[in-house]
Amino acid sequence: MNAAATTVRLADYRRPAFLIPEVVLDIDLQSEDEARVAATLSVQRNPDGASSSSLVLDLDEVSVESVAIDGKLLPPERWQADGRYLTVQDVPASFRLDTVSRIHPRQNTKLMGIYTSSTGFFSLCEAEGFRRITPFLDRPDVMARYTVTLHADRERYPVLLANGNCVAQGEEGGARHWARWVDPFPKPSYLFAVVAARLDRSQDSFRTRSGRNVLLQFFVEPGKLDQGVFALESLKHAMKWDEDTYGLEVDLDEYNIVAVGDFNAGAMENKGLNIFNTKLVLARSDISTDWDFNFIDRTVAHEYFHNWTGNRVTCRDWFQLALKEGLTVFREQQYAGDRYSRAVARIQAVRNLRTGQFPEDAGPMAHPVRPSAYQQVSNFYTSTVYQKGAELVRMMHTLVGPAKFRQAMDLYFREHDGQAVTTDALVAAVEEASGEDLSQFRLWYEQSGTARLSVRDQYDETSQTYVLTVTQSCPPTPGQPTKKPMHMPLTVGLLTPDGRELPLRLEGEKTGRGGSAVLSLRQETEVFRFIDVPVPPVPSLGRNFSAPVIIGYPYDDQALQLLLGYDSDAFNRWEAGQRLAMDLLLRGVADRRAGRPVQFPDYLAEAFGRVLADAQKDPAFAAEALTLPAEIIIAERLEEIDPQAVHEVRFAMRRFLAERLHGAFRSAYDLFATPGPYSPDAESSGRRALRNLCLAFLMDLGEAETRSLCVAQLAGATNMTDAMAALAALASCDCPERRPALDGFYAKWKDEPLVVDKWLSTEALSRLPGTVARVRELSRHPAFTLKNPNKVYALVGSFGVNQVNFHAADGSGYALMVELALALDPINPQVASRMVRNLERYKRYEPARRELMRAALQTIAAHPGLSRETGEVVGKALA
Numbered sequence: 078m079n080a081a082a083t084t085v086r087l088a089d090y091r092r093p094a095f096l097i098p099e100v101v102l103d104i105d106l107q108s109e110d111e112a113r114v115a116a117t118l119s120v121q122r123n124p125d126g127a128s129s130s131s132l133v134l135d136l137d138e139v140s141v142e143s144v145a146i147d148g149k150l151l152p153p154e155r156w157q158a159d160g161r162y163l164t165v166q167d168v169p170a171s172f173r174l175d176t177v178s179r180i181h182p183r184q185n186t187k188l189m190g191i192y193t194s195s196t197g198f199f200s201l202c203e204a205e206g207f208r209r210i211t212p213f214l215d216r217p218d219v220m221a222r223y224t225v226t227l228h229a230d231r232e233r234y235p236v237l238l239a240n241g242n243c244v245a246q247g248e249e250g251g252a253r254h255w256a257r258w259v260d261p262f263p264k265p266s267y268l269f270a271v272v273a274a275r276l277d278r279s280q281d282s283f284r285t286r287s288g289r290n291v292l293l294q295f296f297v298e299p300g301k302l303d304q305g306v307f308a309l310e311s312l313k314h315a316m317k318w319d320e321d322t323y324g325l326e327v328d329l330d331e332y333n334i335v336a337v338g339d340f341n342a343g344a345m346e347n348k349g350l351n352i353f354n355t356k357l358v359l360a361r362s363d364i365s366t367d368w369d370f371n372f373i374d375r376t377v378a379h380e381y382f383h384n385w386t387g388n389r390v391t392c393r394d395w396f397q398l399a400l401k402e403g404l405t406v407f408r409e410q411q412y413a414g415d416r417y418s419r420a421v422a423r424i425q426a427v428r429n430l431r432t433g434q435f436p437e438d439a440g441p442m443a444h445p446v447r448p449s450a451y452q453q454v455s456n457f458y459t460s461t462v463y464q465k466g467a468e469l470v471r472m473m474h475t476l477v478g479p480a481k482f483r484q485a486m487d488l489y490f491r492e493h494d495g496q497a498v499t500t501d502a503l504v505a506a507v508e509e510a511s512g513e514d515l516s517q518f519r520l521w522y523e524q525s526g527t528a529r530l531s532v533r534d535q536y537d538e539t540s541q542t543y544v545l546t547v548t549q550s551c552p553p554t555p556g557q558p559t560k561k562p563m564h565m566p567l568t569v570g571l572l573t574p575d576g577r578e579l580p581l582r583l584e585g586e587k588t589g590r591g592g593s594a595v596l597s598l599r600q601e602t603e604v605f606r607f608i609d610v611p612v613p614p615v616p617s618l619g620r621n622f623s624a625p626v627i628i629g630y631p632y633d634d635q636a637l638q639l640l641l642g643y644d645s646d647a648f649n650r651w652e653a654g655q656r657l658a659m660d661l662l663l664r665g666v667a668d669r670r671a672g673r674p675v676q677f678p679d680y681l682a683e684a685f686g687r688v689l690a691d692a693q694k695d696p697a698f699a700a701e702a703l704t705l706p707a708e709i710i711i712a713e714r715l716e717e718i719d720p721q722a723v724h725e726v727r728f729a730m731r732r733f734l735a736e737r738l739h740g741a742f743r744s745a746y747d748l749f750a751t752p753g754p755y756s757p758d759a760e761s762s763g764r765r766a767l768r769n770l771c772l773a774f775l776m777d778l779g780e781a782e783t784r785s786l787c788v789a790q791l792a793g794a795t796n797m798t799d800a801m802a803a804l805a806a807l808a809s810c811d812c813p814e815r816r817p818a819l820d821g822f823y824a825k826w827k828d829e830p831l832v833v834d835k836w837l838s839t840e841a842l843s844r845l846p847g848t849v850a851r852v853r854e855l856s857r858h859p860a861f862t863l864k865n866p867n868k869v870y871a872l873v874g875s876f877g878v879n880q881v882n883f884h885a886a887d888g889s890g891y892a893l894m895v896e897l898a899l900a901l902d903p904i905n906p907q908v909a910s911r912m913v914r915n916l917e918r919y920k921r922y923e924p925a926r927r928e929l930m931r932a933a934l935q936t937i938a939a940h941p942g943l944s945r946e947t948g949e950v951v952g953k954a955l956a
């Protein structure tokens with residue numbers, strides 16, 4: 078029998094009936110199989126809450142042994158523990174509640190609450206994991222001061238950590254030890270964390286601008302201290318950046334980061350005790366790619382930034398998740414823009430949005446940035462909440478400008494420090510600090526779906542005026558058949574036909590605006606009349622991607638080439654190249670489906686050739702500009718998706734470019750070699766990105782000479798970036814060098830779990846036929862296990878985004894996904910439901926695949942004992 082679906086609604090939010098200002102926990106980790114948790118809660122009736130004679134605490138897989146009020150054990154008839162709640166009857170207005178419970182860390186394969194990994198005990202509480210440790214009001218608007226005492230075997234778990242500061246520690250009988258930690262900051266339970274493990278430690282310090290010294294400690298698997306150096310540097314950079322940019326200082330005496338190999342997510346911002354998935358903290362050039370270094374740097378910063386945006390000011394309830402995540406992703410993006418190329422950081426953020434969020438927003442799980450209902454909150458850690466949530470903050474930043482935005486942030490912290498608030502608190506702070514009316518802007522938090530802007534223009538020579546007419550619309554999404562127009566910034570520029578930027582002046586304005594104007598859209602249709610325009614201009618629309626929308630304008634190829642070559646806005650230069658390729662890709666898909674030959678024009682090769690010829694100026698940008706739109710982004714543009722056609726047409730375009738620009742790619746490959754020792758800095762990683770892009774294009778032609786070049790690069794690589802680029806190219810090339818390369822790579826790296834993940838992922842992402850069978854084989858390989866989320870993401874997650882093989886016409890890819898997801902579901906439902914999401918958009922596909930995907934979803938839906946997490950996804954997909 079499947080667990081009944083219960084829906085939690087924002088409209089049903091009620092303040093908690095009780096508050097718990099103090100928590101004292103004694104956690105005795107007796108063995109991997111069992112821990113005893115004694116909790117002492119100071120409980121008070123909430124004067125602002127509903128009155129209730131019984132206290133109802135959340136509970137999940139915890140067995141409660143005893144309950145006492147003010148030191149007196151309660152008889153069994155005064156309390157009941159069912160699977161989800163501990164109910165204590167007839168409680169006074171203010172009292173001390175003592176509970177003693179048992180938990181089973183090793184059996185905890187969901188990895189929520191306290192669980193074991195190879196090096197010891199770890200915890201993860203966001204969003205609702207604390208209730209798996211002890212009965213509690215496990216909701217973020219209940220904030221408490223925590224004192225935690227941990228007991229464990231001294232030899233096996235020498236490191237004992239919790240939030241805050243260690244105030245006492247000692248030895249105890251039976252070769253055990255203990256440590257007591259006090260966190261001075263009241264916090265919601267989702268930020269609680271403990272660790273008891275065998276780990277190596279490295280130590281550093283950070284001097285804040287007010288002159289306090291903060292102890293920084295990194296804890297990693299024994300023998301891996303060298304791999305923590307990079308992240309430790311990132312942490313210091315992030316601390317400095319937040320002081321410089323937002324005036325925010327670290328508020329703790331001690332800041333600890335712990336790495337763990339078994340982790341559901343990337344990393345977690347627990348107060349003073351961040352816990353990181355090893356893949357997002359451990360870095361060394363021979364085993365980590367440039368991408369890994371970049372991602373680690375940003376993630377360390379992201380978790381640190383949460384200390385203010387998330388921890389000091391937290392969320393009232395889980396519908397407000399974007400309050401902390403959207404804002405923190407935006408801050409992370411600003412940090413990355415400052416540390417790397419601003420344009421490249423923006424391009425990558427937008428690509429992310431288009432590959433992850435736009436499809437989500439057009440599917441059955443579409444939800445507003447602030448959802449109004451969910452069944453399982455774990456299903457709402459989505460691209461919409463994170464990425465689109467960040468875009469909303471960015472739009473406010475664009476609308477009011479950086480100085481006012483900073484004032485708004487100051488105000489936000491002044492007013493809400495120590496509180497649990499809603500997304501509206503942030504919008505209201507921006508509104509108050511800037512004087513801008515954001516009442517209509519708030520709709521962005523409530524309406525789902527990707528808005529479209531249809532832009533039309535008209536130039537009048539006699540009056541020298543240029544009129545832009547912008548009409549917005551937003552397609553229906555689940556539960557939202559019609560939408561209201563939203564308030565958004567549209568940043569535009571105008572170029573002359575020879576590529577010069579025109580000064581902008583709107584009718585009625587006394588002075589011009591320089592080269593870029595932030596137009597504010599509010600009405601469904603807005604008309605902007607530019608005066609003193611001497612020539613018919615080419616519009617550059619949505620500079621720096623000023624709003625998370627799809628902009629439609631009838632560009633011809635000449636206009637796009639002009640923008641690609643001359644736009645002063647780097648993002649829109651890139652965007653012009655993407656549009657140029659996209660138009661031709663869409664035409665190609667239509668031709669192929671109609672049985673016509675697929676051909677590409679010379680101007681495409683010429684335009685890409687010019688980008689390549691210009692690459693010296695900014696190799697990282699060139700690498701982005703030469704990357705064709707991803708298959709999923711192309712697919713998104715089609716009425717009905719035929720993934721095979723999309724794949725073949727895109728591949729044909731790659732081969733066309735590789736043939737036409739063969740010489741240029743080949744010489745760029747030599748020219749952009751990175752001299753000197755490896756460094757993951759922006760400049761040298763940009764050179765590697767471009768060089769490896771050239772290799773990948775050439776490898777699509779599969780010539781023997783290129784193959785030897787590729788094999789030589791793999792064999793001679795002194796860094797993982799170059800090795801992986803060569804391996805990935807070989808993995809998608811049907812040639813004799815392929816299998817030995819993949820097997821050799823595994824043999825070389827089989828003892829480095831994070832590199833094994835790269836190998837699994839590379840195999841699963843291959844474009845070649847036979848990949849379904851290979852993934853099935855690898856799912857039984859000794860290197861693979863369903864119990865480790867990283868292994869699942871590497872193999873099954875990568876396979877799920879392999880557009881050509883997951884969507885194999887015979888349905889074998891879907892069948893494999895069903896098999897693996899159902900095997901995973903009882904082990905780790907949160908990860909399983911993410912895998913199942915690869916099937917959710919079945920209605921978008923051509924009839925044969927649509928039917929196969931629907932059947933796959935139905936098989937899952939009918940599975941006895943399906944988890945609530947997966948049940949929500951299949952239920953919504955099939956609705």
Ligand code: PHE
Nearest residue numbers: 203204342343344345346458
């Ligand atoms: N809050 C984490 C972050 O974004 C993500 C996360 C969610 C981690 C849920 C664990 C569990 O930084």
Ligand code: ZN
Nearest residue numbers: 379383402405
């Ligand atoms: Zn976050």
